Amino acid sequence: MAVTVLIQLAYPKALSYFIDNINMRKDMAWFSSLALTMLAVLALQAVAATARYYIFESTGYMIVTRIRRQLYAALIAQPIRFYDKHHVGELTNRLTADVDILHDTLTMGMAVSLRCLCVFIGGVVMLLTISPVLSLMLVVFLPATLFIGKMTGKVYRKRASLMQDGQADCGKVAHEHLSNIRLVHAFSQQGTARARYAGATENALSLSVSSSALFALFRGGSSFLVYLALLGTLWFGARLIGQGALTVGELTAFILYASMVTEAAGAIGEFWNTWMRTIGATEWIFKVINSERAQEAAPGADVHVQGRLAFENVVFAYPGRPDTAALNGIDFSIAAGETIALVGASGAGKSTIASLILGFYQPERGSILFDGVDARAMPLAGLRSKLAIVEQEPSLFSGSIFENIAFAVAEREVTLDEVKAAASLAYAHDFISAFADGYDTVVGERGAQLSGGQKQRIAIARALLRDPRILILDEATSALDSASELQVQRALDTLMQGRTTIIIAHRFSTIVKADRILVLEQGRLAQQGTHAQLVAQEGLYFHLMRHQLARAGTEPAAEPAAA
């Protein structure tokens, strides 16, 4: 950079020397050697500019990649409550667009402004050496340009933050519709999808357009000042030549330096705006990077859990809805190896209990005890290694079947034999082996290339590989065909053997088989007992079951066999 700046600064001086010598020297050889020297200098400048460009660009990419990785690591580590507030589309957009803004500023913005600062300082020194009197002309104009730049920068910073929010909102809308594209088509909602995206982009566009107007005003204003300064210099310079205080070459050099200095001042002002915009746009990134993170696995954070679990007067409200208790004074205990069915109307709090067991949220009041020890006193990662969940709609990643099953174990490398053993127990080995690529078969996004039953058995194999002490099953509400259902049920029976199991139960057959049933009603534990005990009480459970069985034309009977 120093080389290019020095050459740039030397150029007007050399030109002035050249002009003033035209009349004095008639020797062509002298002009040729001067031209050759200037050619060599310009070539040197080109090499230096290339090196400068490369250094700034590559360093910028390295910094931005690092920040992107840090942001991603911070996002992955955020507690689950963070994801209640932020949509996935918004986050992926910020991870790309917001970080890209930083890249532009760090690379060309930074390089240009640093160079301009050097040119500005060097140019002012040269102006003063040529003509201090003429330099006074510029003193009036330069601060005005810088002042306009500073004022616009302030407004720009605020606007940039709003603009990035607008862009993130567009990302959120697009992600929502694209990730549910089947639903959008099935319900013929393409028009609504287009309209919502158009609405979000319109909002972002109006913010960008008004910011452009501000930026254009700044550019127009500062360019006017620049030309005004040049005009003044010409007028005053001509008078100085007339008085013999300045040569034509010196005035030419002065004008070149003056335009260099004003241009540099304008570029610095512009960079100031970009810098403010970057700060505004990236405030969110650094807030997340520096935010509190959820606890992660620490080496040696092993805990011993046999499988006893108790909720003691647990009260909990979601952070997004702090005034409504999702769980209100929940009290129960489960023996190691027991199978519990959680039953209740939609919204009663079944999934919330599962989330609290998994440590996604902390109770507001009361405690959750594992083998009699308060969960808060245990390392969360160690505790989680004793838990596993099989979701209602199993989530698979877009990798191979092997990777999807091995996902169960984060602490060490898993062997193919271990994965095969888990898949065999989950009755999944046969269908996996039938694929041409076997365990290397790549499943599509969210496991789109597998049937519902196959996905469930892979999820069960994953849970088996984890070998948890406490198992949470979120029972699928949609029924599979009977052959598939039978295989999934057999796989589940294997998985549940010897483990404490909490089933968010929807099917009558599952409920009646449980050792005990917990009946929830609006965040409270309304009843608990065996199927026979609860039917005999003719309370909420009885009515829930009657409602469920009404379609089958059966009454809830005390004996499961009768159901």
Ligand SMILES: Nc1ncnc2c1ncn2[C@@H]1O[C@H](COP(=O)(O)OP(=O)(O)OP(=O)(O)O)[C@@H](O)[C@H]1O
């Ligand atoms: N992330 C959340 N933020 C705010 N409120 C929530 C959140 N998740 C659930 N709730 C609310 O908490 C209450 C309990 O919900 P929960 O999901 O535990 O019910 P559920 O019994 O599992 O229902 P379902 O059988 O329909 O899944 C409901 O009123 C629900 O609206």
